[in-house]
Amino acid sequence: MAASFADDGTSWATVEYEPNTERYEVEQYGPRTLWEEIRNAFPRWHDLGKPERSRFGLAVDANGQRVWLDSPSCLVDRP
Structure with a gap:
């Protein structure tokens, strides 16, 4: 079950x-x-080229959460 x-x-x-x-x-x-x-x-x-997990980051603030790759200025869009 x-x-x-x-x-x-x-x-x-x-x-x-x-x-x-x-x-x-x-x-x-x-x-x-x-x-x-x-x-x-x-x-x-x-x-994205199969990036390693360590290259991703997460920014969280009053506006929500955003996933980034390599830098907070390089946001990864959700599909």
């Missing part, structure tokens, strides 16, 4: 990765569909 991992209203996703296969078993739970968010973000990450 998927809800056995979390029943507190949070979201989670788990993926059973197997090398050399194109399909994966995915379970997700909660108000956000995290695996779909990852699938949608992957092409953008690829288009």
Whole structure:
């Protein structure tokens, strides 16, 4: 039962990765569909040249949150 991992209203996703296969078993739970968010973000990450995680940053202020790459002046648009 998927809800056995979390029943507190949070979201989670788990993926059973197997090398050399194109399909994966995915379970997700909660108000956000995290695996779909990852699938949608992957092409953008690829288009940016597959940058390392350390190159990303997050700016948070009264206007909201913004993801940047290499510098706060280089914002990454959400898809």
